[in-house]
Amino acid sequence: MTMMMMGVKKKEDYAIGSSSFHCNYPFLDFSDDKGSLGFMELLGVQEYSPLLDLPLGSNMEVPQTSDLKEPPQTKKDWPEVTNQQPATPNSSSISSASSEALNDEQKNRTVDQTHDEHKKTKEQLKAKKTNQKRQREPRFAFMTKSEVDHLEDGYRWRKYGQKAVKNSPFPRSYYRCTSVSCNVKKRVERSFSDPSIVVTTYEGQHTHPSPVMGRSNNFGSLMSGSENYISQYYQQHHQQQLHVDALSSLGFLSPKNVTFPQQTALSSDYGRLQDVVPSHMFKQD
DNA sequence: CGAGTTTGACCCGCGC
């Protein structure tokens, strides 16, 4: 699907909520697709250094950087959760109901076994922690204006947690890619300062193609459409190869097919999608 | 019945 089929409108064509911040990012219209998204605005892409967990390309224009909940952190160990599940889920769980049904001997045995398992797991984790320098997966935060929290992006996700965010009425949801051996995670949360903004943070690389890419897919369309814009953005910041790698790892674009237009094609107001997409591609009302 | 969600408990790092 192309950008034209998807429809692109200028921001000023929309009035969403009470948001009043200035934005130079593309505004994508899904209204002529059959999906339920309606509209979605890509507000910014934030990349994080895998080593320091600090945002890269810090001069990127993001409306409200405080919306990106990743605090600037120094070298901090990154929890190594992938493939570190307890070996025996059943024995590691302590259920009061089941414990009551057991006699004392069985209870003690079960508890001992449970403790052993916990101890084992902990020791294994500890050993790994001390022996391995853990490295963070690259992370990218997408700020989008959307009516829905969990945006369809072409991959299947399983929610594994939800936490209340401090100083925010909106919870943060944790998702993991459902594909086996794929450890990509993402966090989704709404901005406290502007509830119409959804901040999606991706972490890791998909080890498989998108299961639904190729079919009519809203977010896939968005990313294929906005990849040009994003690529150009990073070209401006001399990080094109890094970002191409990153986006391709997320399944958003194919490095082979990426072409960078001439630098001169970019105006000083490079953030506008209008500047990177021929004007005839815009749907005018 | 399998896949996905909910949710309380737990772990861990960090700041004080």
Place this chain on the structure above:
DNA sequence: GCGCGGGTCAAACTCG
């Protein structure tokens, strides 16, 4: 050492 907050686990639950 302690409390707080972020992140994850996993049993219970829901849904198709």
